Amino acid sequence: MAEINFKEFLEELKKHTPYNFCDYSDNSIQRRIDKVLKEHNLQIDELLAKTKSEPEFVEQLVDDITVNTTELFRNKETWEYLYNKVIPGLKSKTNINIWHAGCSTGQEVYSNLILFNELDLLDKVKVVASDINKKVIRSAKLGEYDYKFNAQYIEVFNELWNGLKTNPKPFEHYFNIDEDHDKIIAKDFIKKIPKFIKHDLVVEDIPFYQKFDIIFCRNVLIYFNPELQLKIVRKFFDKLHDGGVLILGTHEALHGFFKTRFVKHGMVYTKSNTFHLKYK
Numbered sequence: 001m002a003e004i005n006f007k008e009f010l011e012e013l014k015k016h017t018p019y020n021f022c023d024y025s026d027n028s029i030q031r032r033i034d035k036v037l038k039e040h041n042l043q044i045d046e047l048l049a050k051t052k053s054e055p056e057f058v059e060q061l062v063d064d065i066t067v068n069t070t071e072l073f074r075n076k077e078t079w080e081y082l083y084n085k086v087i088p089g090l091k092s093k094t095n096i097n098i099w100h101a102g103c104s105t106g107q108e109v110y111s112n113l114i115l116f117n118e119l120d121l122l123d124k125v126k127v128v129a130s131d132i133n134k135k136v137i138r139s140a141k142l143g144e145y146d147y148k149f150n151a152q153y154i155e156v157f158n159e160l161w162n163g164l165k166t167n168p169k170p171f172e173h174y175f176n177i178d179e180d181h182d183k184i185i186a187k188d189f190i191k192k193i194p195k196f197i198k199h200d201l202v203v204e205d206i207p208f209y210q211k212f213d214i215i216f217c218r219n220v221l222i223y224f225n226p227e228l229q230l231k232i233v234r235k236f237f238d239k240l241h242d243g244g245v246l247i248l249g250t251h252e253a254l255h256g257f258f259k260t261r262f263v264k265h266g267m268v269y270t271k272s273n274t275f276h277l278k279y280k
């Protein structure tokens with residue numbers, strides 16, 4: 001029997017599991033599947049048989065084929081813009097609703113909470129953070145990361161805050177540093193705020209009734225094909241307040257209709273109720 005190709009594999013996966021990766025961009029998903037085949041020493045038909053018969057292997061597969069790379073204070077200039085231009089405009093609100101879609105292990109969420117704390121607005125934020133991958137959600141809830149690996153981001157933290165404020169709070173105000181066990185651990189006062197949930201942007205409805213002031217979806221759309229990107233951006237558009245912002249990653253952009261419905265500043269896209277035909 002001829003071996004199935006990766007597209008046929010994804011179609012079968014969609015039929016037999018809760019996941020649909022058919023509209024992820026071909027190059028990246030094919031590379032990830034090839035990697036899984038190599039690591040598990042399987043042919044694609046065998047991989048399919050395993051996913052059909054072993055539900056726990058399906059979760060392992062989701063972990064293997066999603067790219068979960070993230071950082072504390074990733075893209076410093078985005079945080080500077082939020083601190084200077086976006087968050088001050090939300091001060092008068094009673095509640096500030098934020099969604100991190102595709103939050104991975106949570107570093108983006110904790111970076112954002114630090115911004116709100118530095119602006120004395122932590123008591124107003126309601127934060128939900130979601131990801132398709134169960135394993136990263138578990139790790140996000142723990143808020144524990146390797147110290148040695150993260151030393152570089154502590155540097156970014158220092159650069160960011162020394163540029164934004166006089167006498168900023170030190171990193172240790174937010175994270176306990178345990179060099180002996182090579183760990184940094186988010187302190188309880190920020191860890192208790194976000195509600196981390198497993199949620200698949202592609203196949204599930206958005207499970208939140210509220211509208212959002214800020215939606216982060218950085219470095220997620222890049223893995224989707226243009227049609228799927230458009231479908232997901234439409235969901236974000238509907239879920240944002242007018243004047244609310246959508247934040248994308250540096251290699252992502254809005255296309256088609258939605259290009260005209262947001263005003264762009266760097267990676268921050270502000271929802272507008274008028275059309276913007278001139279778009280930088």
Ligand SMILES: C[S@@+](CC[C@H](N)C(=O)[O-])C[C@H]1O[C@@H](n2cnc3c(N)ncnc32)[C@H](O)[C@@H]1O
Nearest residue numbers: 066068070102104131132133200201202218219
């Ligand atoms: C590269 S990480 C980005 C993390 C963080 N937003 C950042 O920019 O640092 C992409 C995340 O998107 C998640 N993801 C991929 N497909 C998804 C889907 N259909 N629904 C929700 N999350 C998804 C992956 O599991 C991964 O954790």
